[in-house]
Amino acid sequence: MRGMRRGSGVRTRGGRGVLGGPAVVVEVIDMLTVDDRGGLIDVEARLERQSFRTIDDIIIHDIRELPEGRGLETPLREKRRRNWQPGMDSGIESPPASPMRHRIPVSPRTPRLQREDDISFLANCGSDSDSDDDDEETSGVVPVIIPRVYKSLMETPLDEDAAEEPAPATNTVPEDLEPADVLPKMTQQPRDLYDFEWRDFPTTPIPPEWRREAFSESNVGPTTPCADPYEIFIQIWDQQFMEYIASETNKYAQQVVSGMLENHSLRPTSRICHWQDTNASELYVYFALILAMGVVVKTRIEEYWGSSPDVFYTPGFSAHMSIDRFLLLSKCLHFNDNEEMCALGLEYSEARLFKIQPVLSHLNRKFQEMYRPAQNLALDESLLMWKGWLEFSQLIPNKVANRGIKTYEICESQTGYLWRFEVHARKKQSPQQVVDPFLEAATPATVLRLVKGLEHKGYTLWMDSFYQSPCLARRLKCLGFDCVGTLRTDRKFVPRALNSLTRQNMRQGQIAGLTSGDVDVMVWRDNNRVAMISTYHGYGQQTVRGSTKPILIHDYNIMMGGVDKKDQLLAMYPIERKRTKVWYKKFFKRLLNTSVLNSFIIHRQSSSSALTHRNFRYMLIRDLLAKHATPWPVLPLKKFKADVSHRLGEYPMRSHQRLRRACASCKRLVRTFCVGCDRAVCMDPCFVKIHS
Template identity: 25%
Template sequence: MAHEEALQVTTDSEEECTFSSEEEEDFDDELLHFEERFDAAEDTVSNECDNDREQMPAAKRARTLSWKAETDVDGAPQTLRFLPAREPGPQLSTADANSPMSLFKLFFTDSAVDNLCQNTNAQAARAAAKGRKYKWTDVSVDELYRYIGLVFYMAAVKMSSIADYWREDSLFSLPFPATVMSRDRYRTISWNVHMSHPDADEENDRKRGTAQHDRLFRIKPLMNTIRLACKAFYHPRRNLAVNERLVACRAKREVTPCMKAKLTKFKFFILSDSSNGYTVDFSVYTGKNSFPTDRGLSYDAVMSLLDRKVLGSGYHVYMDDFYTSPKLFTDLFALKFGACGTYRDQRKDFPKTAANSLSRNCRRIHQHMGGVDLSDQLLQYYAAQHKTMKWYRKIFLHFLDIAANNAFILHKELLGSMTHDQFMEELIAELCGLSQKAAPKQFSTDHVPVPGAQLTSNVRRIATVGRRICVHCKAVHGKKQQTPWKCQACDVHLCLQLNRNCFQEWHKSL
């Protein structure tokens, strides 16, 4: 309940990868913008600028901006006082259990998964009405968590295709997936998993071409939940990094029969904590109308991720040359955010002369940009991505990546007792409904075989004195086998022979 309150306070498959006619039209429009990394609103053509400069009067050229010499002393900007809105770090109690699954459920809550189930079941019913010929029963919350566990398992154990995880005739057969669900059940869930209701999708599709049409409608319900959770349960430290992350989708097209599958990359803008790679916030780029301010993609992308009311002030934001501009840095400083980044020569308002510019050997890579690299690296270890799926299902899988990665970082910050491999192994086990691995049983040294009676001096009777019925043989096999041996600690008689070691079998069950 406390977790839900915190959220409220803080503001594969090959058969199903084709597009419907409605989706195809929307996809064609978006395809023009997803992969571009050129900001026309900020960048200028350097040759034109050089020509304009040559035509300037000498007095005006003298007044244009130029770089300082390398020997000049840098002027330090005003020191910003670091005033975060909350104490940086996890916003959770160390007294809580904080198991891998409980931390993952901060992002994929029971209510969010229940909503996923309802929309998935509705999508499957719609597919059946259109003539799909596969068996379907409504998916439950527990079953969808098990499905997610299998998705992570397949990210950790790589096979060539989905079917290979259920093969039984191969040297590399894997027994685990079949214990969670059947292959056909896994595939039908993959085909139908849906984040929005199909009826609402149709209503939104009818608005295509108008200002009311929402390109992110199919992913927005889950996206909003995860974004809120990212900000609710962790507050970043001072150094932040902004960059983009690309999610590839290979979609089969139906426009031209001979056209090969195209690889489209969906762009996420990411704000991450440079100290550990935690994803603080993100936005999905949907084209030239993604941001309302119309000051250029690079400017708007950064501003959309930095909310002073949520973060506080005095943060240092690091970025690469796609985002860096004098206008952005000036406005960030007015909001009491420091900024640092590499630059492009042709970016507006930068000096257009090479006089006194730093030599190539003097350029430095900002160490705090490593936060984005660290986040991407952690995601790639267990990237839950299938080769061919509809675009919104590919983004659903990336939401899984963000949730699992952030959950691991929270666990590491709170407990620090697991490696990434150990965390994912336990998360998969919990999601799939398996009990946590029990610690190896430690037996007392008193559990040793001893004679059942005192030894006699009569050599002929040594093998028969003290013989009693073996409790394991009687309980398991229903036989009354007698034995002279018993366990010293358990005080029960147990067989101890080369072909019948009941002593060992008995203690395995303890």
């Protein structure tokens, strides 16, 4: 389980430094910034005025002491659980040696015999009372779970006798109770971005659904529903853009020929001498063959055009395009004119991505126009392996492909649909004065650029500790977003008391947290120390399958894997693994592969067919070849039957010269002979002609 902390199930980031240690990105900023009223704010002085500066200033709770609740997120597919009842098989009332559940972590100071919920779990495992299913589950309405402390405050007895008896617990909010009646002043907007007044959580917990932004986006899913794989793919790679790629490819081929003539490296046997201008239909066929290489995986490109009649024979590739033409298109494929690069006066980062920038802009626009994502969005980075020299390549040791091209991506959490992405190119800071150093730094500015266009719609961003900070969370909250994720406690404006909590001064199962009204921060001690941040979850715990965790952790584990889900689905069809010397052509194959995956997600959302991802690619490749290919004539294989006892041999050497004899068929002097019939014969075609 790479990238997982044992026990908590929370995805974490390993060291990003060269030596493998934790390398935290330190951004040098001016500690004087401008507030909304135009005055200067001394950030260091505000940090010094923060409360909760020591461990003694905060209260550390046990996880089971927190009010019970229920997470707002549900997985796309529920995990299957084996139902077992005591004595179901042989009448034995004792549980099996290893029941199918997660083991509940026990703190060192808690005796094992005092865990009554463990005993009740084993006694009622698989029974009706232990299951969460009820008759009202099919209605689609999730009941709101009211914490125990909150229930006691809502109870209003009619007389003194009724006040002495405990009121029965309910699982629904009373109809006459509204959020405005119980939401305290802590949810009011702060005076400015850096006004963090950390305090303990209120004794009356506020339900998370009341603090969460209301999701106002309607018609979630494809904007133009379509079930045909070919039609969806054509909407992304439309005819106009394919004609543009064809014109740039033809222009670059002429530049290659001119450069070879100037360098006197053009030979009559070069493939480029047989170049003919391409068009959009031929590029569609070229794309189809590239996609087919992800389904039929071979180690070398030449093996797809092999002519040996064995089990590895794939005549479909040679039937639609020759290998020389395929290699020529791979060499001359181009997306932008090199001669315009110097005349445009581009910035430092824009010049690096100039050759593939039209593809990046086109796909970003198409992905956003064709799909409206659901409420939960995962923001994470993806890495494409590139071992060659590249100035902006990244090294992330805890990833399998630990070196390559990094992209920041926003994906739908449950489906993995890529909605927007940005390539990390190490932008140089402009010399202009920075007004807001925290939000105009590299990482927060990237987050704000990726979510542009989704403001004030109630989206929830799930991010890891590489992006999260209290300032960014408050800024997103002001823009109508919610954000949840793990946190590095050494960030600015995080209470120092939480930063001083380590594994040594916390027992397993303990949790400590503070709130500033709109931003909550917590530190939980499971097998490891986990710091969390949220804008609506609050203080609550939930027990699922015998494992008690904060509600924030349950929801985070469900919704954070959007980008990882996309990478997992793409890894099954590795079209970008074919070797190339140009980095942006490999990155183009990754984008082509991603566009097919997005097309498949649109197809699944538009229709109720049970077409799998692999069959979707089969159908797309066949339609592209059927509608755009001009089939090449396939020569029939020559069938012959040769005697295995007859084989070719060579005459021995005599006086530093090999003997030669006249061929029995064509009378030419040859050095080869047939071992079976002891006659001089040519290798081709006389040997096959005589013995067929």
